Amino acid sequence: MQAQIRHAADQELVTWVGTLADELGKKAEQYDRSGDFLSDQIAYLQSAGYSSLTVPKAYGGRGCDLYQLLLAQERLAHGDPSAALVMGWHLGITLSLSMTEAWPEELYADFCRDVVLGIALVNACGTEPDSGSPSRGGRPATEAVRVEGGYRITGEKTWATGSPAITHFLITAYVAEDDRVGEFLVHKGSEGLHVKKSWDSMSMRASGSDSVVLQDVFVPDAYLLDLVIPGQKTKRSSDGSGWLLHIPATYLGVANAARDYTIDFVKTYVPSSLGKPIATVPHVREKIGQLEAQGAMAETVLWAIARRYDEATMEQKRSMREDLSLAKYIVTNAAVAMVDLAMRTAGGQSILRTHPLERYYRDVRAGLHNPPMDDVTVRQLADRALGK
């Protein structure tokens, strides 16, 4: 991580996030066990100002670019992966909105004001029980019907990370009369909207990735943010969606936490049969070397692509799709390999429910199922190499 710090502002950010991560880390295991949504961890981050990291300075935020967002997310995930995932979606979307100007100015300004006050969080809810990943472009089963002054939306979204704390839900719905897919802003507390507790997973257990149920929810015309042909990209994607790199940064943070634990462990674990730390044993050193190689590969790719993205024009950003997907592919797969190597190094105790590596193992797996998925990435790369 040290090598990725470019200047004093990066260092100050990472040091500050480190104190937040350490505080969250005190309760992360407890939340993982219960599977309850970590509402007080999120409230703590909001009151500390973490949720306004990517709000532009002009609106009272910290104005972090993508590179700094990833630095922060990687560090936060050491302490609490589930909390980092909730924040990653919110911060990434907030950053993207500032670049794409996909929302009317007044709406974005109001949203930013509430984020800075610590009372607003956004997430996009695209996945549905039968749709699979929205990144594959399927038409939503959720429907919006035009009524006087707006729309009535009915449907169900699943895997909605952070939904118990989200105030601004971005909901995709099919508008049959236009044969278009709309993206609507639906506020928490809207009549007919409720969060159904459905999240019971082995990974990211405290992330509150529950279901959002909408029954005839009225949404005024002003909150129809986009209307596109099914499968077509929205205005929010006009920045090439580099913000999605918050995902690999988070899982790299999980893997680096496993790596740090393991380095410490091999230096201090002295089995009676050996009489000295296992860090002296050749096969242990070899695994540590492999772990370091995976970590270095992931970091080299992630930071290089993030830097290139920040420096690119909007047009160049849009043409980075395959490289952004590739970064996610390399980093999340390396993160899974790192935790696997850490467990092989630590030995049998790593599978005990009380062991930190057991939790990192479960959490890091989730990265494979966040977009873009590996099959999509390798297809994009093949298309680039061979033509469609």
Ligand SMILES: Cc1cc2nc3c(=O)[nH]c(=O)nc-3n(C[C@H](O)[C@H](O)[C@H](O)COP(=O)(O)OP(=O)(O)OC[C@H]3O[C@@H](n4cnc5c(N)ncnc54)[C@H](O)[C@@H]3O)c2cc1C
């Ligand atoms: C921790 C976590 C948090 C998440 N948070 C959110 C969130 O906040 N908001 C949100 O909207 N979603 C969220 N998701 C959901 C995520 O974006 C995916 O929708 C979900 O993981 C299912 O993706 P999938 O690719 O496994 O499913 P599917 O798309 O159903 O794919 C299942 C299998 O079928 C294959 N397949 C399916 N369709 C095709 C096709 N057309 N062509 C080729 N192969 C196909 C896939 O390759 C895969 O092997 C989250 C997921 C996780 C793990």
